[in-house]
Amino acid sequence: MILNGDDPDVLAAPVPVAVVGAGAMGSGIAQIAAQAGHDVHLVDAVDGAARAARERLHATLSRLAGKGKISAEDAAATASRLHVAPTVRALPQVGLVIEAAVEDLTVKQALFAELEARQDAAVLATNTSSLDTSAIASGLHRPDRVIGLHFFNPPPLMRLVEVIHGPHNATEAGGALLDAASELMRRWGKTPVRCTSTPGFIVNRVARPFYGEAQRMVGAGEIDPATLDLAMRDAGFRMGPMELTDLIGQDVNLAVGTSVWEQTGRDPRYEPTDYQRDLVSAGRLGRKSGAGVFTYDDAGVAQNAHADVSRAATITAADAPLAGNPVARTLAMLVNEAVDLVARDEATAEDVDTAMRLGTNYPKGPFEWGREIGFATIADQLTDLDRRYPGGRYRPSPALRDAG
Ligand SMILES: NC(=O)c1ccc[n+]([C@@H]2O[C@H](COP(=O)([O-])OP(=O)(O)OC[C@H]3O[C@@H](n4cnc5c(N)ncnc54)[C@H](O)[C@@H]3O)[C@@H](O)[C@H]2O)c1
Incomplete structure (x- = not known):
């Protein structure tokens, strides 16, 4: 045997x-x-x-x-x-x-x-x-x-x-x-x-910022949920993070995030947001409870999901400020997570890209995005965000400077 x-x-x-x-x-x-x-x-x-x-x-x-x-x-x-x-x-x-x-x-x-x-x-x-x-x-x-x-x-x-x-x-x-x-x-x-056997394995670990960045921006009043979702869909994601967490269940998504946060010794990169905690404590669990980020009618159609089309385009334009751009912020964080996982020898870059494309339906793997955007650019973006929002969430992985 x-x-x-x-x-x-x-x-x-x-x-x-x-x-x-x-x-x-x-x-x-x-x-x-x-x-x-x-x-x-x-x-x-x-x-x-x-x-x-x-x-x-x-x-x-x-x-x-x-x-x-x-x-x-x-x-x-x-x-x-x-x-x-x-x-x-x-x-x-x-x-x-x-x-x-x-x-x-x-x-x-x-x-x-x-x-x-x-x-x-x-x-x-x-x-x-x-x-x-x-x-x-x-x-x-x-x-x-x-x-x-x-x-x-x-x-x-x-x-x-x-x-x-x-x-x-x-x-x-x-x-x-x-x-x-x-x-x-x-x-x-x-x-x-x-x-x-690292907390969250590949998919549930690398995907954390897809939800976290969106919740931080909406929670801070920087953007409304429907416009944020539209910007993410325009960037090639099948669903925006707000509608997706309503589908998964805010409680289920919060439990996964909390588990990764606890198992990483409460690393600030994974700290669940007050925005999502408040949704869950208010019973706004998503589609299954009739309301989450959005409110749903009996046919399951979101009632308050009016996206501002021109704003979604403006905030994601090439010269738009980074802090207000949900796509750039999310991609930088996803690439950082992926590079860090590989630098710690938890998985190969090829497997991380495969896992994220198949496990989450992302249009590209994080390493593909990293090569397109440039790993050094991403390191600079995170350094900017880290200065603006100190506390450790945006600290760039040292391996970003050597990736590629
Ligand atoms: N649901 C998902 O999306 C998902 C995805 C990947 C992995 N998982 C994991 O798969 C496992 C099962 O999840 P699920 O969603 O199918 O749960 P589930 O609640 O649908 O099914 C679990 C089943 O296990 C049975 N069970 C409980 N204790 C048992 C025992 N001691 N011996 C035999 N049967 C027992 C329960 O009666 C139940 O029928 C969990 O570890 C979960 O974390 C779930």
Whole structure:
């Protein structure tokens, strides 16, 4: 088996897969694995939840066949590969477990201890979005069995998977396992990128300023939300940060930002804004609560989203002042985050660009933008902003001057 270094190809065959947690992510991951030819065993702590997830997946597969996206034979074969186990203890021996249970370190540690005891050879993966994979693996005899496979929502549609590793994977077997897992993700039609178990991994870390800059500018009364969103869309982003956080949920977005801030020792670069905290405490959570930054009517149409078209163009013009230009400020901060991540050896520049394009749908990767704008220009812009808004948020990464 791979953990003894005997068989680095343990994931090469369509090994049976177990998915623990049959919620939004677990169901989607089960679908992908079954469509890729694996027998999949779904298990959930709540009685009947795994069975209900399997029924929903059967309906999804029939719908895909009805629309001609997959053949009826494929749908039937995939459906027959989906199985339900009543408990983790009742799971058969599998080659890969993907845990997608609740985001709670104590729950995950207990689950992995049980999985290690019961699964002799399986690679043990967690889909955690914010916990340290080394902490999840910490109590195990063979922590190098544990890797992160961070899928994005919804898993069947999102191509990106962050393959996460920590110091606990730094064995020969652990390295081979990460390679095998990346290869497996490719066979599942995904695009894997590698990242250390750093807070937020790549996507949830580098994307922080996309929200933070907008909230700071709107919170300070420098611009209205609709005009800011328009300026960002005009720069090539599919959605502006204000409408996007209303869609994600202000509470969900704040929780991710707060987690990164806490895990980085409250680094001022990630400090959540009062603007967003106030939205959440007022119950303005976004579309799901009928109001967030914008207010939504019953048809989901934003009511107070009137952008000033000419102002959006003026503030983003080449000679416009930096402090009032949301696009320039955001891009400078995104590039800085990306350069800093790579300088700390958490991920490669190529993987960061791939992750941001696929995970957030940005039109370009931060390194592409950095080369276009010029890394030295970005360092100068941040130095300006740092002078204007002291406190550490805008401090340029020393690596910016050497990037390129
Ligand atoms: N929702 C997202 O956008 C997203 C994206 C990437 C990663 N994640 C991560 O994926 C994991 C699951 O998230 P989700 O959105 O699918 O949550 P969810 O609430 O939809 O599903 C979680 C499921 O796990 C079950 N569960 C809880 N404790 C369990 C246990 N001890 N054993 C077995 N099952 C248990 C719950 O009953 C529930 O059905 C979390 O770690 C989350 O951080 C979520």
